[in-house]
Amino acid sequence: MDLKYTRKNVFKEADGKQLQEIYNYAEGYKQFLNVSKTERDAAVAAQKLAEERGFLPYTFGEKLKAGDKRYYINRRKNVFLIQVGTQNVEEDGIRIMVAHVDSPRLDLKPNPVYEDSGLCYFKTHYYGGIKKYQWTAIPLALHGVVMLPGGKCVEVCVGEDECDPVFYITDILPHLGQEQAAKPLAKAITGENLNAVIGGLPAIGDEEDKEAVKSAILNLLNKKYGMTEVDFQCSELCLVPAGKARDVGFDASLIMAYGHDDKVCAYPEMTALFESENSPHTIVSVFADKEEVGSDGTTGAQSHVVGDIITAIANSLGADPISTRYNSKCISADVTAGYDPEYASAYEKRNSTYIHCGAAVSKYTGSRGKSGSNDASAEFMGWLRDIFDQNGVYWQTGELGAVDAGGGGTVAKYIANLGIDTVDVGVPVLSMHAPYELISKADVYSLYKACLAFCK
Ligand code: MN
Ligand code: MN
Numbered sequence: 072m073d074l075k076y077t078r079k080n081v082f083k084e085a086d087g088k089q090l091q092e093i094y095n096y097a098e099g100y101k102q103f104l105n106v107s108k109t110e111r112d113a114a115v116a117a118q119k120l121a122e123e124r125g126f127l128p129y130t131f132g133e134k135l136k137a138g139d140k141r142y143y144i145n146r147r148k149n150v151f152l153i154q155v156g157t158q159n160v161e162e163d164g165i166r167i168m169v170a171h172v173d174s175p176r177l178d179l180k181p182n183p184v185y186e187d188s189g190l191c192y193f194k195t196h197y198y199g200g201i202k203k204y205q206w207t208a209i210p211l212a213l214h215g216v217v218m219l220p221g222g223k224c225v226e227v228c229v230g231e232d233e234c235d236p237v238f239y240i241t242d243i244l245p246h247l248g249q250e251q252a253a254k255p256l257a258k259a260i261t262g263e264n265l266n267a268v269i270g271g272l273p274a275i276g277d278e279e280d281k282e283a284v285k286s287a288i289l290n291l292l293n294k295k296y297g298m299t300e301v302d303f304q305c306s307e308l309c310l311v312p313a314g315k316a317r318d319v320g321f322d323a324s325l326i327m328a329y330g331h332d333d334k335v336c337a338y339p340e341m342t343a344l345f346e347s348e349n350s351p352h353t354i355v356s357v358f359a360d361k362e363e364v365g366s367d368g369t370t371g372a373q374s375h376v377v378g379d380i381i382t383a384i385a386n387s388l389g390a391d392p393i394s395t396r397y398n399s400k401c402i403s404a405d406v407t408a409g410y411d412p413e414y415a416s417a418y419e420k421r422n423s424t425y426i427h428c429g430a431a432v433s434k435y436t437g438s439r440g441k442s443g444s445n446d447a448s449a450e451f452m453g454w455l456r457d458i459f460d461q462n463g464v465y466w467q468t469g470e471l472g473a474v475d476a477g478g479g480g481t482v483a484k485y486i487a488n489l490g491i492d493t494v495d496v497g498v499p500v501l502s503m504h505a506p507y508e509l510i511s512k513a514d515v516y517s518l519y520k521a522c523l524a525f526c527k
Contacts, residue, residue, distance in 0.1 A: 078428045078467050079428060080425075080427050080513075081093070081427055081428065081429050081514070081516075082324065082427050082513050084465065085513070093512050093513055093516040094323075094512060096512070096515065096516045096519060097515065097516070099338075099342070100335070100338050100339075100515055101315070101316040101328070103116055103334065103338045104315075104316045104328050104329075104334050104338075105231075105315045105316055107172065107337075108174070108212070108214055108311045108329060108330055109172075109173070109174075109176070109215065109309060109311065110148040110171075110173045110360040110370070111147055111148055111215070111216065113172035113334065113337065113358055114144055114147055114148055114150050114172070114358065117142070117150045117337075117341060118142060118144060118150070120341065120345070121142045121345075122142075124140070124345055125140055126141060126142045126152065127142070128141065128142060128143070128144075129141035129142060129143040129151070132387075133387060134387050135153075135387040135388055137155050137157045138155060139153070139155040140152075140153070140155075141154075141155075143380065145369070145370055145374075145376050146369055148172075148173075148360040148370040149358060149370035149371075149374075149376065150356075150357065150358035151355060151356070151376075151380050152341065152356040153353075153354075153380075153384065154344060154347065154348070154353065154354045155384075155388070156350055156351045156352040156353040156354065157351045158351045158352055158353070160384065160385055160395045160398075161390035161391050161394045162394075162398060163351075163352060163353070163398065164395060164396075164398030164399035164491075165352070165353045165354070165381060165384065165399040165400075166352045166353070166354045166399070166400055166401075166525055167354075167356075167381075167400065167401040167402070167486065167491065168340035168343070168344070168355070168356050168401070168402045168404055168522055168525065168526075169340075169356075169357040169372060169401060169486055170337035170357070170358060170404040170405060171333045171358070171359040171360065171361075171362030171366075171372070171405065171482060172337050172358040172359070173198075173199070173360050173361055173362055173363050174330035174332055174333070174334070174363065175197070175198060175199030175200060175201045175332075175504050176197070176198050176199065176201075176309045177195035177196070177198070177206060177211070177265055177267070178195060178198045178307070178309045179195055179196075179215075179303065179306070179308040179309065179310070180193075180194040180195065180196050181303060181304045182300075182303065182304070183195070183303055183308075184269070184285055184288065184289070184300060185285065186283075186285040189273075189284065190268050190271050190284065191269050191270040191284040191288045192266040192267060193238070193266065193269050193310070194266055195266065195267060195310060196262070198363060198364060199363030200363065202256070202504070202505065203257075203260040203261065203262060203264070204259050204260040205505050205506055206240055206260075206506060207242035207260060207265075208239070208240065208241070208242045209239075209240075209506055210238075210239065210312070210313040210314060211230060211238040211240070211267060211310040211311065211312060211313055212230025212237060212238070212310070212312070212313035213227055213229045213230055213309070213310055214227065214308070214309055215307045215308035216306060216307055216308075217296060217298050217303070217305070217306040217308065218302065218305040218306065219296075219298060223297075225296045225297065227296065230313040231313060231314075235313075237313045238267040238268065238269055238310055239267060239268045240264075240265055240266065240267050241268065267310055269288060270284055270291075272284065272287055273286075273287055274286040274287035311329055311330070312329040312506040314329075315328075316329075319509060323512075324427070324511060324512055325426075325510065325511050325512065326509070326510055326511075326512060327507045327508070328507060329506055329508070331498070331503075331508040331510045332405075332406045332500060332503055332504065333362065333404070333405050335497075335498045335500070335510050335515050336404035336405055336406060336498060336518060337358050338515070338519075339404065339498075339519035339521075340356045340402070340522045341356050341358075342522075343522030343523045343525070343526055344356040344522075346523060347526035347527065350526050350527055352526060352527075353384065354526050355380065355384070357372075359377075359482055362405075362481070362482055372482035372485045372486065377485075377489065381395060381396050381399065381489070382395075382396075393490075396489055396490050396491060397490045399491045400454075400491065400493075400525075401486045401487075401491045401492065401493040401494075402493075402495075402496045402521075402522065402525055403445070403481050403486060403493050403494065404496055404497055404518065404522070405481040405482065405483075405495055405497045406431075406497045406498050406503060406510075407431045407433055407436075407469065407471050407497055407499055407500070408424075408472055408499070408500065408503055409424055409426045409431075409499025409500055409510075410425050410426070410469075410499070411501050411502075416473070417472050418473055418476075419470065419472075419473040419474065422468075422469050422470045423470070423472075424467050424468070424469035424499040425467065425499060426510075426511045426514065427511045427513045428465070428467045428499070428513075429464070429465030429466045429513070429514060429517035430459075430464060430466040430467070430496055430497070430514065430518045430520070430521040431466075431467055431496065431499045431514070432452075432455070432466055432467070432468040432494060432496050433469065433470065433481075433494070433495040433496075433497070434447045434452060434468065434494065434495075436471055436480050436481055436483065436495060437478055438478025438480075439478065443484065444480065444483075444484065445481075445483035445484040445486075445487040445494075445495075447492070447493065447494035447495075448492065451492040451493075451494060455496075458524050458525065459521060459524055461524070462523070462524035462527065463520070464517065464520045464521045464524050465517040465520070466496075466521060469499075481495050483495050496518065496521055496522075497518065498510055498511075498517075498518050499511070499514060
């Protein structure tokens with residue numbers, strides 16, 4: 072009997088077969104990441120994967136029965152995958168897993184296009200918590216939709232194909248950057264500095280045109296998308312880091328990519344649901360939107376939609392919705408800050424999560440004395456520990472950084488506020504919210520195994 076607790080490195084514990092499974096699982100995850108840069112992209116990817124597995128669209132009011140597999144996509148950004156089990160949901164509740172599929176990025180302003188000194192630009196307004204200096208001098212891709220007059224929705228994706236052009240935010244050269252270099256990091260690049268170059272070829276023929284590059288760009292956009300400048304006001308377009316997820320290290324044990332937060336949890340919860348066809352439980356996997364800006368609005372985890380879906384499932388099975396809700400359990404699947412020895416002072420070593428050490432359980436998050444946190448009960452932690460240990464899940468626990476180093480929150484409290492036992496379980500990330508974040512293949516696989524155990 073081990074009297075002392077020691078964190079285990081998954082790669083040291085895994086046998087050859089498990090190691091192969093870990094690396095294989097990572098390939099599927101990278102494919103999902105590459106097509107899921109925004110919440111709209113992730114919703115399309117999830118729908119496709121669900122339909123391949125026999126899921127059908129869910130409509131409110133429809134009668135459900137054991138074995139049914141349904142998806143509900145709320146406003147093209149917020150996905151609910153529903154699998155109905157054989158247990159009575161009134162007593163057994165629903166096993167709920169919630170991850171978010173929005174990631175920090177640069178949204179275009181409503182009037183984004185301008186020309187200055189021979190170049191044409193997009194003005195942006197950042198979305199979520201970013202370190203602004205990290206977004207200059209990297210390749211950016213444009214994703215989103217534009218509504219044309221009359222209701223036609225045009226899809227835009229430029230910069231992901233090898234042959235596509237990308238977009239680019241300039242930085243000052245070090246030779247002339249003395250003034251900038253003397254500023255604190257947070258002020259060296261401002262939000263209003265984040266303007267992306269979108270072209271430089273002037274329209275010819277009209278000598279009077281003072282914005283000939285802008286005219287030429289608008290002409291290109293009109294030809295390709297049928298849009299005019301005013302249509303930007305009815306669009307959702309954002310700039311995200313261009314390119315695909317890449318393996319990191321000679322041993323390829325890690326993955327560098329945009330948007331691990333929180334697709335690194337969305338993919339495991341979704342695939343775990345897909346692999347739980349024989350589970351007696353009713354299982355719901357949620358992809359939430361707007362987590363990076365507070366989970367508000369029609370597609371965020373604070374929306375009534377989450378509770379309404381639970382009520383609708385209970386009603387359709389002839390169960391009491393309140394009992395169903397109160398007996399439900401939830402994994403709030405979100406990333407946490409893995410211990411980074413390069414920035415050791417921001418962490419408390421004994422209560423951090425570590426890369427390669429498995430699924431990261433956070434009993435609470437929050438800041439300034441756990442404020443704004445869901446603090447999972449000892450009873451629920453004990454229940455979860457037993458199912459993880461019985462199913463050979465590699466897991467660890469830790470806080471998001473040292474006390475008063477900062478802090479953060481997840482969707483956990485919004486689900487818990489519905490009367491549902493909830494705990495954060497995710498993946499430790501290095502360089503969280505950077506254009507390219509770093510995770511371990513062992514940890515994304517461990518979260519998958521944790522979600523499988525939760526669904527079993
Ligand atoms: Mn997150
Ligand atoms: Mn985040």
